[in-house]
Amino acid sequence: MIRLHCLHAHPSNQSYIEEVFGDTDIELHHMVDSSFIERATKDPDFNPHKQQTYAINKLMKEDEADIILLTCTQYIAALGDQQHLFKQPIVPIDEPLFELICQIKGPLQIVFSNPNTVEGTMKRLESYAKEYGKQIDAEVMVMEDVFHLCLNGDMQDYEELIKKQLRRCMKKSGDICVMQLSMVHAAQQMKEETGVPIIHPLSPLKQFVHQTISALKE
Template sequence: MKTFTRSKPDDSITLPSRPSIQSVIYRRCFFGDTDVDLHHTVDSSFIERATQDPAFDQYKQQTYAINRLKQENEADLILLTCTQYIAALGDQQHLFKQPIVPIDEPLFEMICEKQGPLQLVFSNPDTVEGTMQRLESYATERGKQVEVELVVMEDAFHLCLNGDMQAYDEQIKSS
């Protein structure tokens, strides 16, 4: 699951995967730091299957995402932070009684407003293709053009998945 923060240099954006940071960002950015119950769910089996099972195609990923999210019937709002889940869900948000909010859209808006080249740093190589497809679609729908340089940190995300956040943070900062 991902959130966005400004990173140095000023023309670079990273997508850190840290639940404690996510909670603070969610409360402040989306809910005005009000008394809101946030339930953070990680579905690592989806990512594993999407990257390792060739039979788990786009249609099956979409069906899986829809069925999994429909189980969240107690939620008033679903904030999707996983770019692969967002890409898999596609335009099927109308199937849900509660709003589905993809966290990448505020990031895409910020990217579309920037002038000149922008560096996007990914710590999870498996999210690059889906995120870039969504970014290109988002920009095209709004008549925007974006110029981005991709930096993929091949060996960082496993640190996060293994809970070694100190090593993960150090590797992200050194990029």
């Protein structure tokens, strides 16, 4: 049985991954490291180099994992291009999403609810697109002063604000993509209410992980 270790910055992310892999024979192990985000946002001495060292040391301890899934985009940005240091594949949750985004023809609206993740994520998306020779016609929308609701567990109010933003997006042309796990349920609800599909981090994740597992077995 494949052991998939999932590193989260917030415990709420666990349920999203359980939804995706609950009907598979993958053995899930969850780790929550909320201290990383707290230090990254409040401690000026916790610079990018220290963040990378912290992330590497943390992940090195997961030696029983066959695959490691990172659901925190700030953690992903901190790790950078150091995935080669690990014996097992490291799957940043936004990488399969990048792959899907790069397949989209036409305009795309990319929506964030956490401003702290925008710069790192977009740099990685641009780098990914450049590596594969893709052009992305994207408009980035950043929701201000809403993510604290998620961190405080006020998910109903948080998701209502996400849905309000998505309704605005639907008035424009082009596909819509939400970039964070905490936005998934609102995106799914909007699809049920309107019939308009909204891309989110879970959309391509299951297939991507199964492809990674297949590669491991070869």
